[in-house]
Amino acid sequence: MVVVVSEKGKSFKNLFNYLFEGRLKDRQSVDKKPEIIIFSDNIRVPFGKEDKKGRARLVDDIISQCEQHESFDRKSRLVGEHILSFSQDETAKLSKEQIGKICEQYVKDAKLDKTQYVAISHGDTDNLHVHLVFNRVQNDVTIYPEWKEKVKASERAIAIGLKFRLHLTEKQSNMAQSKGVFEVRVQHDDILALREQEQFNKIRNLKHLEKVAEKSGTTCCIDGESVKIDDKIYFKNDLEAVFYLNRKIQFAESQEKYYTQNQNTGYGKNPKKIPAYQRKKEKINADEFGKSDNELRKESKVNTETEEIQPIYIQNPSETYQDFARRKVWGKDDDDTLIRRRKRRYLK
Numbered sequence: 001m002v003v004v005v006s007e008k009g010k011s012f013k014n015l016f017n018y019l020f021e022g023r024l025k026d027r028q029s030v031d032k033k034p035e036i037i038i039f040s041d042n043i044r045v046p047f048g049k050e051d052k053k054g055r056a057r058l059v060d061d062i063i064s065q066c067e068q069h070e071s072f073d074r075k076s077r078l079v080g081e082h083i084l085s086f087s088q089d090e091t092a093k094l095s096k097e098q099i100g101k102i103c104e105q106y107v108k109d110a111k112l113d114k115t116q117y118v119a120i121s122h123g124d125t126d127n128l129h130v131h132l133v134f135n136r137v138q139n140d141v142t143i144y145p146e147w148k149e150k151v152k153a154s155e156r157a158i159a160i161g162l163k164f165r166l167h168l169t170e171k172q173s174n175m176a177q178s179k180g181v182f183e184v185r186v187q188h189d190d191i192l193a194l195r196e197q198e199q200f201n202k203i204r205n206l207k208h209l210e211k212v213a214e215k216s217g218t219t220c221c222i223d224g225e226s227v228k229i230d231d232k233i234y235f236k237n238d239l240e241a242v243f244y245l246n247r248k249i250q251f252a253e254s255q256e257k258y259y260t261q262n263q264n265t266g267y268g269k270n271p272k273k274i275p276a277y278q279r280k281k282e283k284i285n286a287d288e289f290g291k292s293d294n295e296l297r298k299e300s301k302v303n304t305e306t307e308e309i310q311p312i313y314i315q316n317p318s319e320t321y322q323d324f325a326r327r328k329v330w331g332k333d334d335d336d337t338l339i340r341r342r343k344r345r346y347l348k
Contacts, residue, residue: 001102001166002085003157005150008136009079013059019120019131020049033123037100037130038107042139043116062116066137078137080144082110082153084130090166091128102164103130109156109184114138152180159184162237176237185241186248195242199229204250205243206236 009015020034032049039045043061046054066078084106086094094102103119106112117134136144158172158181168176175181185191195201203209206222213220213229221228225236 001087001090001157001161002169003106003153004083004085005153006081006083008077009081010075010077012062012079012133015079015081015133016055016059019122019133020046020055031124035121035123037096037119037121038103039118040113040116043118045118058118062135065116065135065139068141069137069143072137078135080134080136082106082132082134084132084157086128087167088127091126094128098164099128099130102160103132105160105163105188106132106156109159109187110153114140115144155180156184159188162235162241163188163190177240182241182244185237186245191238191241191245194234194238195245200239200242200246202246203243204247206239209239209243 019032021032034049036045042065044054044057046052046058066072066076069078072078084103086099099121107117107119112132112134115135115138117132119130119132121128121130134144138144154172155175155178158168158176160166161168161172162176162181162185199212203212206227209227210220210222218230219228222236227234227236227239
């Protein structure tokens, strides 16, 4: 499966007209065979391709939500479209039910369930493809995030392909071990269910798995894309996703543990901010006195009372400008003399 992100459009009406009955002559097709697979609860979909009134209701429902945004304009590009394209082998292999589950998983991963969406499939070509149209103005009247939209869409396609055992291209196989794919994959229910098993919930990587299996006396054999533990066979990509989640959780727990231990020191969560000499000093003081420097400072009472010191005035008779007590006060006469001087400069 491959996901293509279309350019942002302006008109929902033109897009739906194309999806249901547009450009048939260009493809030399009689019928595009459009079929609505899934849709959100806050829109009304047409009953079929001939239901033009239902199509108009669908557009009205989407436009009414777009109008709630403060910067809405008829020329605004608020039409979102992601196209899920399946190969010929996948089209022959997958049923309508499975395609519906794949679309639901993509909607969940892309967080399109927070806005209005409808998935329409076309069967007029050799390979099945699904147009997932959504409103870029979400239900909370915010704009759908566009940052790295195409890259994230390809990462979701790989993660869904790994879950439903779909064919991956060579480029997708190289990206399967990337952090973005793992971040999507660890949210799937099959990975969460696999991590609940006691033999996997603390393993960090495949080498760690082999060592633990050797200590426990179980057989572990890694062969290509599969891992055999005793009589059970697991997919290697699934286990690596579980191990990635374990490392992520263990790192968060270690950071939280360090923060709780050092919350009174004022250094925060990042241990790298503490200089080495300071850590050594804290350790020595704690060993000698049983308390850290900060605790000793809090216990020691420092006298904060200060005495008023009378200022000392030193006058130098040779430099009269330092004699602040005899400084001349500026008056009206001085203003007049200043004006005269300026007039003289101007006349010159």
